[in-house]
Amino acid sequence: MAGxxxxxxxxxxxxxxxxxxxxxxxxxxxxxxxLSQSFAQYSAAIIQFPASDGALLRSGLDSxxxxxxxxAAYPPEELIHTNDSREWCKTSGYYxxxxxxxxxxxxxxxxxxxxxxxxxxxxxxxxxxxFGLLGKAARDVLDxxxxxxxxxxxxxxxxxxxxxxxxxxxxSSVLSVCCLxxxxxxxxxHNNLTTxxxxxxxxxxxxxxxxxxxxxxxxxxxxAGFHVRDFQxxxxxxxxxxxxxxxxxxxxxxxxxxxxxxxxxxxHRTEINNMSGNIYGKCSLVFKLMPKSMTSLSCxxxxxxxxxxxxxxxxxxxxxxxxxxxxxxxxxxxxxxxxSFGYPPAHEGSMKPLMRxxxxxxxxxxxxxxxxxxxxxxxxxxxxxxxxxxKKGIKLRFCNLKECENHIHALxxxxxxxxxxxxxxxxxxxxxPHDLPNKAKIGFLExxxxxxxxxxxMDLSLMEPAQTSQQYCNCTSRLC
Numbered sequence: 230m231a232g233x234x235x236x237x238x239x240x241x242x243x244x245x246x247x248x249x250x251x252x253x254x255x256x257x258x259x260x261x262x263x264l265s266q267s268f269a270q271y272s273a274a275i276i277q278f279p280a281s282d283g284a285l286l287r288s289g290l291d292s293x294x295x296x297x298x299x300x301a302a303y304p305p306e307e308l309i310h311t312n313d314s315r316e317w318c319k320t321s322g323y324y325x326x327x328x329x330x331x332x333x334x335x336x337x338x339x340x341x342x343x344x345x346x347x348x349x350x351x352x353x354x355x356x357x358x359x360f361g362l363l364g365k366a367a368r369d370v371l372d373x374x375x376x377x378x379x380x381x382x383x384x385x386x387x388x389x390x391x392x393x394x395x396x397x398x399x400x401s402s403v404l405s406v407c408c409l410x411x412x413x414x415x416x417x418x419h420n421n422l423t424t425x426x427x428x429x430x431x432x433x434x435x436x437x438x439x440x441x442x443x444x445x446x447x448x449x450x451x452x453a454g455f456h457v458r459d460f461q462x463x464x465x466x467x468x469x470x471x472x473x474x475x476x477x478x479x480x481x482x483x484x485x486x487x488x489x490x491x492x493x494x495x496x497h498r499t500e501i502n503n504m505s506g507n508i509y510g511k512c513s514l515v516f517k518l519m520p521k522s523m524t525s526l527s528c529x530x531x532x533x534x535x536x537x538x539x540x541x542x543x544x545x546x547x548x549x550x551x552x553x554x555x556x557x558x559x560x561x562x563x564x565x566x567x568x569s570f571g572y573p574p575a576h577e578g579s580m581k582p583l584m585r586x587x588x589x590x591x592x593x594x595x596x597x598x599x600x601x602x603x604x605x606x607x608x609x610x611x612x613x614x615x616x617x618x619x620k621k622g623i624k625l626r627f628c629n630l631k632e633c634e635n636h637i638h639a640l641x642x643x644x645x646x647x648x649x650x651x652x653x654x655x656x657x658x659x660x661x662p663h664d665l666p667n668k669a670k671i672g673f674l675e676x677x678x679x680x681x682x683x684x685x686x687m688d689l690s691l692m693e694p695a696q697t698s699q700q701y702c703n704c705t706s707r708l709c
Contacts, residue, residue: 234266234270235263235266235267235270235271238267238271238273238274238275238465238467239263239264239266239267239271239274239275240263240274240275240276240277240475241260241263241264241274241275241276241277242260242276242277243276243277243278243279243366243369244279245257245259245260246260246261246264246276246369246370246372246373247369248369248372248373248376248382253376260373261373261374261376261377262377264370264373264374264377265373265374265377268374268480268492268493269460269493270459270460271457271459271460271465271467272457272458272459272460272479272480272493272494272495272496273457273465273467273477273478273479273495274477274478275467275471275475275476275477275478276366276370276447276475276476276477276478277472277474277475278362278366278474278475278476279474280474282362282474283472283473283474283475285355285358285359285362286359286362286449286473286474286476286514287473288354288355289353289354289355289356289359289406289449289514290449290450290451290512290513290514292353292354292355293334293353293406293407293408293451293512293513293514294408294451294509294512296334296351296352296353296406297332297408297411297509297510297512298411298509300323300332317442317519317522317552317553318399318401318519318522318549318552319337319340319399320335320337320403321335321336321337321340321341322334322335322341322352329409330409330410330411331407331408331409332407332408332411333405333406333407333408334352334353334405334406335403335404335405335406336352336353336356336357336360336403336404336405336406337399337400337402337403337404338357338360338394338399338400339394339397339398339399339400340399340400341356343356343357353406356404356406359404359514359516360402360404360516363404363447363449363476363514363516364402364516364518366447366476366478366516367402367444367445367446367447367478367516367518368389368445368518370445370447370478371385371444371445371484371518374480374484374488374492375530378488378491378531378534378536379534379535380530380531380533380534381530381533381534384530385444385487385520385530387524388487388520388521388524388525388526388548389401389444389518389520389521390402390521401519401520401521401522402443402516402517402518402519403516403517403519404514404515404516405513405514405515405516405517406512406513406514406515407512407513407514407515408509408510408511408512408513409454409499409501409510409511409512409513410501410510410511411509411510412510438458438496438497438498439496439497439498440481440482440494440495440496440497440556441479441481441482441494441495441497441517442481442482442483442519442551442552442556443481443482443483443484443517443518443519444480444481444483444484444487444518444519444520445478445479445480445481445484445517445518446478446479446480446481446495446515446516446517446518447476447477447478447515447516447518448467448468448476448477448478448479448513448514448515448516449471449476449477449513449514449515450468450471450477450511450512450513450514451509451511451512451513452468452501452511452512453466453468453469453471454466454468454499454500454501454511455467455468455477455497455499455513456497456498456499456500457479457495457496457497458495458496458497460493464498479494479495479497480492480493480494480495481494481495481517482494482551482556483519483520483526483548483551486526486528486542486546486551487520487526487527487528487530487531488528488531489528489531489536489537489538489539489542490539490541490542491531491536499511520548521548522548522549522552523548523549524547524548525545525546525547525548526545526546526548526551527545527546528542528543528545529545529608532604533604533605533607533608535601535604599667602667602670602671602674603662603663603670605670605674605681606662606663606665606670606673606674607662607663609662609673609674609677609678610661610662613677613678614651614677617651617652618651621650621651623647623650623651625647625651626644626647627659627660627661628643628644628658628659628660629660630658630660630664630665633658633659633660634658636658636659637655637656637657637658637659644659647659652676652677653676654672654673654675654676656672657669657672657673657676
């Protein structure tokens with residue numbers, strides 16, 4: 230790792246992470262690689278916005294300071310935050326947590342009003358624009374990680390909110406405007422605040438570290454103090470030298486689950502220094518890209534890309550259940566292995582070496598070619614063939630393999646019309662792709678995804694399953 234790792238937190242320009250049609254540019258590949266390696270080493274990275282977007286972020290932080298400064302010294306009881314996980318997708322407006330000396334205003338499109346509250350209190354300014362800016366950045370980061378893991382384009386679309394939201398939809402993602410350690414907010418009597426002889430205040434959180442349940446989190450603060458734990462167990466200050474158009478981006482627990490543990494979430498904590506004479510506290514804009522509550526977190530995309538999936542990730546988890554569960558961090562991060570990203574030398578333009586596993590990596594080996602072929606066939610059946618059948622109103626009823634070997638040579642066979650309607654490849658029996666011989670699977674894939682073989686660099690040996698059984702993954706925790 231030492232020879233290939235990043236010497237410090239990775240910095241990437243957001244404009245370099247925007248995907249485009251065709252062959253990826255060298256700047257895109259290098260930015261994706263830097264971002265991914267930074268996630269692997271530090272569970273965080275720094276993204277750089279264009280100058281015009283930096284002005285929007287600065288104005289948002291200025292508005293946040295003014296908003297919290299005019300708040301009452303002690304919030305009404307109904308606004309005290311209870312941290313009820315059942316309400317994770319319904320938070321909106323002002324909340325306070327005196328125990329942590331923290332206040333926040335949650336902006337959730339479709340639920341949070343943008344007009345003055347009760348005609349009196351104005352919310353922080355520019356929230357819709359900031360939500361759109363940080364939301365787009367989070368999705369670009371998510372797509373970059375998908376590219377790095379060799380997943381198909383936009384694999385998480387089904388679990389993300391529509392863009393834009395449809396009528397009466399409420400956003401699952403949220404923009405939180407946060408204020409920590411505002412001097413006029415009651416909290417000094419709590420034990421989580423200590424005063425030093427030189428007048429500095431240091432916030433010592435009640436919990437040593439926290440982890441977000443988001444897919445991706447984007448954080449922009451007006452003062453330093455945001456730390457994450459790197460893969461060596463050290464706490465790293467992230468926002469000590471942030472420029473006006475830079476923000477911190479971190480992976481969350483939902484991405485950890487959806488990638489079968491290949492992307493570790495960030496463990497973070499906040500410490501406040503040099504607060505003497507500060508009347509505003511520490512203000513932050515925190516955007517969390519969240520999955521929709523009625524969907525499930527599944528590792529099917531990881532399997533389709535040929536990654537090993539351990540036992541704990543094999544079954545899909547409803548998002549709502551996932552958000553309400555507790556996730557002990559000691560079980561997630563007490564690992565001796567380096568996170569599963571590789572890092573290519575900077576001069577190499579090709580991304581192929583990125584997916585080659587280290588020989589000393591204790592994770593599961595890649596799936597054998599036969600099984601990878603089977604998973605690809607199942608994916609194409611679901612994404613291509615079923616869509617064609619649904620549009621034509623055809624219900625797929627597959628034949629038995631032995632019987633259909635005769636059907637494909639007869640004009641009046643039971644499946645002839647269906648095969649013709651959906652463009653089933655000539656010479657391939659009309660049976661479920663899972664049961665097709667390997668050669669027939671390749672013919673099936675080429676028919677519905679022309680050029681499929683050329684775009685997959687896997688070793689597609691045309692062996693029957695019985696011949697490949699000896700090559701199956703030796704990880705007993707994975708479903709084979």
